[in-house]
């Protein structure tokens with residue numbers, strides 16, 4: 001896989017500052033960038049969201065404008081045409097199971113150790129991966145696991161083509177809640193959405209309370225692929241995202257004479273490969 005990374009602004013900024021009609025106003029209020037916070041009281045409107053779409057010919061600077069807005073910098077001489085095939089992948093699961101860490105591991109190859117900062121509402125990042133030499137852009141939505149944000153995240157389910165549903169192998173309650181998450185998914189998501197169950201924090205073997213077999217059994221019951229991951233060590237993180245990207249790409253672009261793709265078989269074959277070679 002040859003990843004080409006991009007990032008985009010976090011829409012939760014707009015949700016936190018509902019009076020901003022456009023993104024620039026939201027940017028001004030972002031204290032991370034050293035700007036002065038708004039003097040008026042911030043009211044949090046869970047229902048409010050908006051999308052801004054940049055349109056224009058290839059090469060006019062849409063991506064650069066977005067990077068400048070999001071990161072406050074300009075990346076000269078780095079033109080790479082935005083790819084035409086893209087999918088939305090959403091991360092779901094209880095608070096603290098490791099959704100943000102999984103995304104950061106996949107996007108930046110790093111682990112967010114230390115103090116835990118719960119996601120507010122929803123955040124998103126883009127990453128382009130090569131699937132069978134086709135560039136596929138994954139827009140990955142990182143949702144807040146906390147109950148109080150549920151009404152915000154429900155609104156996004158229907159736009160997702162794939163869902164990565166996480167539990168923490170050291171937390172019985174996060175595993176027990178998977179059935180409730182699957183009920184919500186069936187209620188709010190598209191019928192043909194790709195779902196994958198992930199048992200995260202597989203590096204924490206001494207604190208494990210959910211056996212791998214329990215995860216496998218639950219996944220079989222719901223007919224979804226399963227693997228254990230670790231955002232800390234990186235085990236199976238790329239495999240999870242790549243398997244989903246491959247499944248979505250094959251559904252969308254099937255070349256003549258190309259063998260059909262089966263996500264379960266692909267995952268099993270890749271797991272065998274990595275275990276026999278001792279990779280990751």
Ligand SMILES: Nc1nc2c(ncn2[C@@H]2O[C@H](COP(=O)(O)OP(=O)(O)OP(=O)(O)O)[C@@H](O)[C@H]2O)c(=O)[nH]1
Pocket residue numbers: 093094095096097098099100101102112113114115116117118119120143144145146200201202203204229230231232233
């Ligand atoms: N050992 C270990 N710790 C992890 C792993 N993934 C996440 N963590 C830790 O678990 C805590 C929660 O991680 P987050 O990624 O913020 O959890 P989250 O699911 O995004 O939580 P919400 O934003 O509240 O929904 C953090 O302290 C992480 O450092 C992992 O694979 N291994």
